[in-house]
Amino acid sequence: MRAAVMHETGKPLVIEELDVESPHAGEVVVRLAASGVCRSDLHVIEGESPVATPPMVLGHEGAGLVEEVGEGVRGVSVGDAVVVALYGPCGSCDDCRSGDITNCWSETRTHNMYGRMADGTTRLSLDGAVITPMVGSGSLAELSVVRESQLVKIDRDIPLDLACLAGCGVTTGIGAALNIAQVKPGATVAVIGCGGVGLNVVQGARIAGAARIIACDTQAVKLDLASDLGATECLHVSQGTELAPAIRELAPGGVDYAFEVIGSTEVLAQAFEATRPGGTTVMVGAPPPSATITIASRTLFSDRRLLGCLGGQNIPARDIPRIMRLYQQGALNLEKLVSQKLPLERVNEAFAALQDGELARSVVEP
């Protein structure tokens, strides 16, 4: 099967013909119909991601149809439509059994994070050499072999080129607003960075009933999208703009919630400064792992909260069906998130577009 492989960081992906092993017990082969291209994929290419384990198949935002199931798989059958979730919890550790599956760091989950099955192996190879799928998904490919726990079945009538976005961008953005910040009705919210994830923070804040949603970005085209998806005000910023004073000019006293969705520690500090006493800031973007956040100590003497966010604290089996229901009811717009669709062989164009920063999401159709 064909897949977009990163042989080394900093280099374009190469479309390779990989060998795929049959699924072992508890594993499922998915024929991917669509995969979103996320900033985390770009972080891997740029060598700034801890999950980079080249040679690897990139992609972690896929949807498709079940092609084959291994022994003991009960939850999905051949022909079912599925979304490949961002992670596959082990299901048996104390965290999983208490429902706190995002904090499952069992050996199984750790292997999953680095693209390996529970036994530390992978099902993909190239001329006999092991290939790892990114976070166990590797969705920029024709096929993905995943553990059943990483799949969520969806209605067959939901277009797969939209459903794939629930793998990462939509669940992360919606989850940041609903699960992590728990935005309250009537609140004032600032969303800094309106790409594929930030636009979903905007949608999540709107669904939560926020009264004011201030979208901030350097690109007018993204602010237009943010307006369409629920932002009530737009702040067009340039590189040197001091964000906190600019936001406070619109919301004197500060905002109730600020979301940093870029991955810059400087912007995160500005987001924190923009909140009112008692306000909440969520770091949704992923700064380089070694980066340090500097915030003025005086701003903490006011019950402000700074929260982390890993995948929007989403529980795939709960949150992906919720996202699909919101889409079916018309409360969540997925169509506007897709800026362009490309065949697998043009995958590097999707990364170039992501670097230019003018698109919400590129979707690759393997």
Ligand SMILES: [Zn+2]
């Ligand atoms: Zn992602």
Ligand SMILES: [Zn+2]
């Ligand atoms: Zn677990």
